[in-house]
Amino acid sequence: MSTVDQLGNHHRPRGGAAAGQFAAKGQTPPETSLSEQQWPYPTTEFDDGARAFVDEDGENQTCACGNDSFTNDWVAADASGRISPDSQGSADPCEHTVCPSCGLVYLNEDLFGAAETPARPIARFDLSDPRFREALKAYEVSVYGA
Numbered sequence: 217m218s219t220v221d222q223l224g225n226h227h228r229p230r231g232g233a234a235a236g237q238f239a240a241k242g243q244t245p246p247e248t249s250l251s252e253q254q255w256p257y258p259t260t261e262f263d264d265g266a267r268a269f270v271d272e273d274g275e276n277q278t279c280a281c282g283n284d285s286f287t288n289d290w291v292a293a294d295a296s297g298r299i300s301p302d303s304q305g306s307a308d309p310c311e312h313t314v315c316p317s318c319g320l321v322y323l324n325e326d327l328f329g330a331a332e333t334p335a336r337p338i339a340r341f342d343l344s345d346p347r348f349r350e351a352l353k354a355y356e357v358s359v360y361g362a
Contacts, residue, residue: 267334283317
């Protein structure tokens, strides 16, 4: 079940990091839980059963909507969820990946293990929001020259 904050963003509760979970990766856990996350773009509801799958070799990710990273490449976002070309190819487990076809947001850490356990989205950005659309277009121009 999600909650809605005063800005109208939908949030899903999520368990905290296990003790030492990030130590082996030289990372620290996020400062706030994702249920407290203030997303940079408006969010909308999504199906609790939605999951992303990653091929065994890790090269192709398939979103719950059916889009895969070979068809309509996924978009990198920083730890705050802001779409950023600087996060492209990031190995930071605290950063995010966004499906540009449906707006589902996945935590990188969850995708890293999605070949064994499908990744659950943590938010869905509103594709019709002008700020999201501008960020997506800027990302595509920066990364693809489109």
